[in-house]
Amino acid sequence: MATGAGLEGVVATQSRLCFIDGDAGLLSYQGFRIETLAENATFEETVYLLWHGRLPKAAELAELKAGLVANRVLPAAVDAFLKANPKAAPMHVLRTAVSMLALDDADPNNVTVAEAAKKAIKLMAQTATIVTSFDRLRNGNAVVPGDPSLSFAANFLYTLTGKDQDDVMERVFDIALTLHAEHELNASTFAARVTAATLSDIYSAVTSAIGALRGPLHGGANEDVIKLLLKAGNPANALAMVKEMLANKQKVPGMGHRVYHTLDPRAISLKGMAADLAKRTGHTELYEASEQIQAYIKETKNLNANVDFFSASMYYSLEIPVDLFTPVFAVSRMSGWTGHVLEQYENNRLIRPRAEYLGPEVGQKWVAIGDR
Numbered sequence: 001m002a003t004g005a006g007l008e009g010v011v012a013t014q015s016r017l018c019f020i021d022g023d024a025g026l027l028s029y030q031g032f033r034i035e036t037l038a039e040n041a042t043f044e045e046t047v048y049l050l051w052h053g054r055l056p057k058a059a060e061l062a063e064l065k066a067g068l069v070a071n072r073v074l075p076a077a078v079d080a081f082l083k084a085n086p087k088a089a090p091m092h093v094l095r096t097a098v099s100m101l102a103l104d105d106a107d108p109n110n111v112t113v114a115e116a117a118k119k120a121i122k123l124m125a126q127t128a129t130i131v132t133s134f135d136r137l138r139n140g141n142a143v144v145p146g147d148p149s150l151s152f153a154a155n156f157l158y159t160l161t162g163k164d165q166d167d168v169m170e171r172v173f174d175i176a177l178t179l180h181a182e183h184e185l186n187a188s189t190f191a192a193r194v195t196a197a198t199l200s201d202i203y204s205a206v207t208s209a210i211g212a213l214r215g216p217l218h219g220g221a222n223e224d225v226i227k228l229l230l231k232a233g234n235p236a237n238a239l240a241m242v243k244e245m246l247a248n249k250q251k252v253p254g255m256g257h258r259v260y261h262t263l264d265p266r267a268i269s270l271k272g273m274a275a276d277l278a279k280r281t282g283h284t285e286l287y288e289a290s291e292q293i294q295a296y297i298k299e300t301k302n303l304n305a306n307v308d309f310f311s312a313s314m315y316y317s318l319e320i321p322v323d324l325f326t327p328v329f330a331v332s333r334m335s336g337w338t339g340h341v342l343e344q345y346e347n348n349r350l351i352r353p354r355a356e357y358l359g360p361e362v363g364q365k366w367v368a369i370g371d372r
Contacts, residue, residue, distance in 0.1 A: 025262040064328035068257030071125035075104035088136035102203035120338035188212040225312035238289035254309030270310040
C-alpha cells in the first residue's frame with residue numbers, strides 16, 4: 001500500500017477551486033493567479049469567484065454584498081454566549097459560536113447546493129461579526145453596529161476598532177483577506193470536506209475546519225511570529241533570538257511550507273504591504289526585524305517565508321489584537337471552506353481512506369486475565 005507521512009503527496013479529491021505549483025511558487029483561485037487577484041479584485045469578488053467559478057457581473061456583486069450586509073446581525077443566543085464568556089480563548093469562542101448558528105436556522109440539515117449557498121453567505125457575514133463583537137465585549141466596550149455602506153474589509157476593521165479606516169488601511173486588509181481565502185486541501189479545508197462528505201450540514205463542516213485551524217501547526221503561526229518580534233523589541237535582538245532558536249533546534253515560526261519549495265507567492269504581496277503599513281503606523285522596527293530574520297533563515301537554512309510571516313506585523317499595524325490573528329484567518333478562509341463544502345455537495349462521495357497496518361501480527365492468542 002502506498003503511504004505518505006501526513007498524506008504528503010497523496011491526491012485525495014478533485015477540485016476546481018485552487019491550483020498550487022509548489023516548485024514554481026504559483027497559487028491560483030479558479031484559474032486566476034493570486035497576484036492578479038491581489039492587484040485587482042476586492043474580497044467580495046474573490047468570494048464570488050471561489051463559489052461560482054467566475055468573476056461576478058456588477059448586479060451579481062451588488063447582490064452578494066447586500067446579502068453579506070443583511071446577514072451581519074447575530075442571533076440572540078449567540079450574542080448572549082459572547083457576553084457570557086469574556087475570558088475564553090477567541091478560537092474556542094469562535095468554534096462554539098459558529099456551531100450555534102445552526103440553532104437559528106429553520107432547516108439546518110438541508111445540504112442541497114442552493115440552500116447551502118445561502119447558508120454560506122450567512123456564515124461569511126456572521127463569522128466576522130462574532131470575532132469583532134467578542135473582542136469588543138471582552139474589553140468592556142459596546143458592540144459597534146455594522147455600517148451597510150462599508151465593504152466587508154472596512155466593516156470588519158470599523159466594528160473591531162470603532163474607528164473609521166482610511167482607504168489605504170481598508171485596501172491592505174482587503175488584500176490580506178483575499179490572500180488567505182483559499183489554499184487547496186490544507187488541514188482545515190480537508191477537515192471540512194471530510195465532514196461534508198458524510199452529508200452532514202455546512203455548519204458542522206466549517207466547525208470541523210475551525211477546530212483544525214486552531215492547532216498551532218496550521219493557523220497559529222502568525223501569532224507566534226508577532227510574539228517573537230515583540231519579545232525581541234528590535235531587529236538586533238530578533239536576529240540573536242532566532243540564532244539561539246536554531247542552535248537549540250527550535251522551529252522558527254512563519255518559515256518554510258509543506259507545499260512551496262520557493263517563496264510563498266502570498267508572502268511576496270504581504271511583504272510589500274507590511275513594509276508600507278509599518279511606515280504609516282510607526283512599526284518600522286517590527287518590519288525590519290522580519291526582513292532580517294527572513295534573510296538569515298534563507299541564507300542559513302534555505303527556507304522561505306510563508307504567508308504567516310509578514311501577515312504578523314501587518315495585522316499588528318492594523319491594531320488587530322494578537323490572539324485574534326487566527327480568528328481573522330478563519331474569517332477569510334470561511335470563503336474557501338464554504339466553497340469546498342459546496343463543491344463536495346455537488347458530486348459527493350464519502351471520504352474513507354485506508355491506513356497501513358503496523359500493529360502486532362494478526363491472530364494473537366487470548367491470555368486469561370490471571371495469566372497476563
